[in-house]
């Protein structure tokens with residue numbers, strides 16, 4: 022495939038109408054691949070996402086002896102023996118946070134050393150709190166920089182016991198520990214350090230996925246979970262569409278006064294980002310203050326939409342957007358200001374969007390930097406639906422979670438063309 026350096030978007034002259042088939046959920050696909058790999062027997066996963074993040078997960082599991090076939094563009098057939106084997110090379114996981122965090126915990130089931138690494142962006146994303154928690158259960162794991170590469174000296178086992186996790190930077194540490202716990206030798210009690218959990222909905226998603234594969238997990242209050250050593254049972258799972266992907270289409274519909282059928286009502290999703298629909302449906306009267314802590318991946322979508330809102334919007338509860346694929350607070354702020362100076366500002370870890378409904382219809386030639394971050398590319402494409410002159414650099418970065426994004430917009434009648442470099 023020839024890399025396309027940039028895409029230019031022409032605002033549609035009509036409301037966007039039509040239907041779009043969403044990709045499967047990244048979060049559920051990577052949980053299901055992992056749990057199926059730990060199960061003995063064959064699991065059929067349908068409606069799955071095929072993208073960079075799920076490819077990295079599947080490839081790493083194959084390197085550890087798991088059989089994974091891909092009979093169709095949206096299915097995986099996973100055959101596990103209940104054990105993992107020593108990979109003959111480091112596991113390269115790109116910038117897939119789920120793959121890195123989940124596999125770090127599960128690598129304890131390999132009877133030997135495992136190195137997990139990622140690209141330059143992933144090498145800046147913290148894993149130390151997860152390592153500390155694994156260490157409490159006796160796992161020999163090291164990451165000299167506190168970020169990948171990580172080396173796990175697996176024993177093929179995980180002892181049970183009590184573990185505390187500081188999930189202030191990522192809920193994925195909790196999800197990783199819980200999923201590993203289901204195959205431990207004895208019960209594991211996982212307790213949160215601190216007061217709360219941003220992105221709690223992703224831990225709920227983890228517990229549901231574990232239960233689908235036969236695990237017994239009790240949530241004990243808001244702060245801890247007890248996982249029984251049931252091991253996992255192979256199962257067939259239909260994966261729901263990706264709610265984060267849905268946010269772009271919901272926003273595209275309200276921005277153009279259109280109507281896009283994604284085949285699923287907002288309330289039918291179990292993923293946390295579906296909460297963003299409440300704010301999207303209020304447009305152009307979004308709330309003056311939006312707490313993004315429980316719908317973090319939707320914040321770039323909401324922030325670009327907020328640029329066209331009737332009144333300014335402050336986003337709070339979003340501090341850990343700074344350790345996603347890029348520093349998303351800074352990236353969104355910088356790129357909104359590139360469209361029109363003064364459109365956004367940072368205040369501590371809050372992002373304030375100084376909304377301007379008069380942006381719609383203007384010509385403001387802007388080349389949007391995307392920082393190798395799919396969500397920056399996908400959300401700023403929305404600005405191109407109302408502003409003339411928006412160009413998205415490195416558009417192929419959407420391949421992390423939504424390779425078909427540009428085609429989906431084109432199918433709705435958006436004109437997107439290769440930009441002159």
Ligand SMILES: O=C(O)C1=C[C@@H](OP(=O)(O)O)[C@@H](O)[C@H](O)C1
Nearest residue numbers: 048119191192193220223317318
């Ligand atoms: O568990 C998951 O599937 C995810 C959890 C969230 O990350 P953090 O827990 O790191 O905030 C989210 O941003 C990510 O895209 C997917």
Ligand SMILES: C=C(OP(=O)(O)O)C(=O)O
Nearest residue numbers: 116117118119318345346
């Ligand atoms: C933060 C994200 O991904 P991950 O943490 O899984 O790399 C995302 O998809 O927006």
